[in-house]
Amino acid sequence: MFITKALLEDIPSIYRMxxxxxPFAWQEEDFVYEISENPFSSIYILENDKELIGYIGVWDLLDQIQITTIAVKEEYRKLGYASKLLQYCIDLSDQKGYQMMSLEVRISNKKAIALYQKYNFEIQAIRKAYYQDNHEDAYLMVRNKKEEEICR
Structure with missing residues (x-):
């Protein structure tokens, strides 16, 4: 099991997942843009024996990491793979010396919210009608490095 940066050839598998x-999936062109044209974007994939288990998209905004998407195949949920992807991005943020990470999450997605809170993300604001498919609100969640983490 390993995490690596997605390449254009990974897009069909990512898109199927x-x-x-x-319910309102990114289009294949969105992934092409994120991988090949957006200089701030990276998508990391978690694979096992060449099977895509999950992925996480991030924007490196030069002073923080913003998580744009995260997904794990249904049959691999509750096995810690979303945590592995999230921890990978936290480690990436730490390596870059960033003090903050952020993301948006549907207010109805209680499992994701609990996962993010486990990693010290806190709800900072509500983005009204954020999601295009049903106009659901999103929480803006932010993870600030704690003082003891900075001093290490």
């Missing part, structure tokens, strides 16, 4: 998981 995206469509299976999300």
């Amino acid at each position: 995206e469509k299976d998981i999300f």
Whole structure:
């Protein structure tokens, strides 16, 4: 099991998973743009024996990491893989010396919210009608490095 940066050839697998998981999925062109044209974007994939288990998208905004998407195949949920992807990005943020990470999450997605809170993300604001499919609100969640983490 390993995490690596996604390449263009990974997009068909990522897109299939995206469509299976999300009611309003990113389009294949969105992933192409994020991987090949957006200089701030990276997508990291978690694989086991060449099978895509999950992925996480991030924007490196030069002073913080913003998580844009995270997904794990249904049959691999509750096995800690979302945590592995999230921890990978936290470690990336730490390596870059960033003090903050952020993300948006549907207010109805209690499992994701609990996961993010486990990693010290806190609700900072509500983004009204954030999601295009049903105009659901999103929480803006932010993880600030704690003082003891900075002093290490």
